[in-house]
Amino acid sequence: MTEVTGASLAAVTRAEYCVIACAEAWRDAGEILASPMGLIPSVGARLARLTFSPDLLLTDGEAMLVRPDGTVEGWLPYRQHLALVTGGRRHVMMGASQIDRFGNQNISCIGDWERPTRQLLGVRGAPVNTLNNPTSYWVPKHSRRVFVEKVDMVCGVGYDRAAAHADTSRFHRIPRVVSDLGVFDFATPDHSMRLASLHPGVSVEQVRAATGFTLTVPDEVPYTREPTADELRLIREVLDPGDTRSREVGS
Template sequence: MTATRAEVAAVACSDLFRGAGTILASTVGIVPTIGARLARLTHAPDLLLSDGEATLYADTPAVDEPFREPEAPFAYARLFELIARGRRHVVMGAAQIDRQGDQNLSAIGDRDHPSRQMLGARAAATNTVNHATSYWIARHSPRVFVERVDVVTGVGPTRARAAGADRFQDLRRIVTDLAVLDFTGPAGTVALVSLHPGVALDQVTAATGFPVHIPADVPETRLPTDEELRLVRERLDPRGLRDREVTAS
């Protein structure tokens, strides 16, 4: 079966949780939510899924359907216990990410007089120095990948080291509609890991507003297996919401 770009990205998000064990998956966006649920149905059966409010659930429904099988109560205070113990992997979005791995969810322009106000910090700094953190970017562009973020909400490796918090940091990967990146460049800067099938290297460099580190060997992002495609198409997203978030084929 031929996979769409959205399906390749969903599987890349699923692979973020490979070998995770019993941790809480917290995802923002349709594609990473499909990815986490796909991981639970395949290689990470112990992954914990929550409604984001007060309950853990045993079932794994489609992304646009409610959970139906409560597994355990999950009071909000327990989330902070998991954060403190590093037993969570959050996949956040970003309005901006810079070469140093800093993230901006808060505002575009001057912090005190922004040209555009957004979500706010949303505990991003806590996420990025306490447990596994990855990012999902549905539109890889120079507006998102900037030389320096306007406001720092999520902390990259350089700032974590300067604050003495790097021993607690676990930044994993950035999955976009074009590629997979990580933070293994010089001094913890953003580096290219793989290109999605059909994406050329110059597409990624042109869509990145800083010189991304390119290793000697850049493989293709792996394609979904037939079983993964079946689960995505028939069980997790039968109404095709993924193709609204990622439009490239």
Template sequence: MEITRAEVCAVACAGVWRDAGEVLAHAVGTIPAIGARLARLTTSPDLVLSDGEAYFVSDPPPLGQSAADGGSAVVESWVPYRRVFDIVGSGRRQSMMGASQIDPYGNQNISLIGDWRRPRRQLIGVRGAPGNTANHRTDYWVARHSPKVFVEKVDVVCGVGNDRARAQRGQALRFHHLGVVVTNLAVLDYGQDGRLRIRSTHPGVTVDEVRRSTGFDLDATGATETRLPSEEELRLVREVIDPRGTRDREIPA
């Protein structure tokens, strides 16, 4: 049975919510969305899932369906947009966001590229990144690992990195917690110095390949190979969570 890179990445994303408890999973992107649903069905039964629109659901619907579409999803609660801000403020949420740029300390940019007064490219703005990194654990997903994403210095800080959090005086960032960065090549985490390092490379990917695709030095001491999905995880991904194979559009097979 051939296992695709997308499936390896989805299982790696599911790992960020392992034993997370009763927190709201916020997943940006197809692969993180699969990962959150997979975590709920395996290692994190108390994980709270949204259908992506306005409901908490007890059984995650397949990708592309909302609770309003019917099917197997059981609605647990109505969640208007305003309630999400209360959840974020309370810290009862764990987010996996995307990133247009990330620097060695995990500062993240999704706002613009270039000088903010005259940007070369306007992106989506800071969105919820500041609140996420101030109030609860935040992980990142990068579908195309490249030196354009992993840069020495981000053009705008949206999500707060470890260096800025440690330099902050007072209690404003006492709940700051960066977890891991999952990419199409590897899983990165943070060392004692707060810098990104290679935790594991995906099957078929070398440490040198990851380093060549990164715009700064990465420590690879102790790096392993990202684990393959189990047969049960593959069944859930292929038959229950993503039967239409949308995962292969984000990470081609």
């Protein structure tokens, strides 16, 4: 596949870089279930299936396994879904209302748990996801309200808490966090969050200003990779011709 160059490269949007960054979470994943939550992660998972991860399984969110075009190719009853989750053959990309330096995630409430100022989704399956299979995160608007020093309630388990319970968290792994500013991982000695790449047009200073904790920043930070010409065609003409991705992440 050829890379996008010249005039077409200048037209690549921030949302499309986010799609590429999300898709990379499932690169060469093999036959596992991708569970993307959110529009851009869903486009990313379908793009990965059509390109570099052809064995990836996609679900309609209910009981069917589907191809990127929505064609049904298998049945996934709830009991089998639970077996996949507990067996580790799944990589979920969840959202995060709050996330801290060690990857603890909150989607339940803001403020004190007994008297929260805002009620959110609830814990849902976050603890099981983070303890049984790889769990990445997608944040469409990077800010200090989301990237916080300490989450108000732990739903998804971070590296510090997993280390304290190594007997039950041996399968814990957070491959990446993708936001509208860049890509982050935990490839540091203490598993604290690191800036892995910047989306083109974003500076390190912007990321630091929008993050509520001290972020590990390497001396040289690469840019998120460019889409290939074929990937850009698939995003624009096949997977999201209506450009709904730009409603989630602006230019």
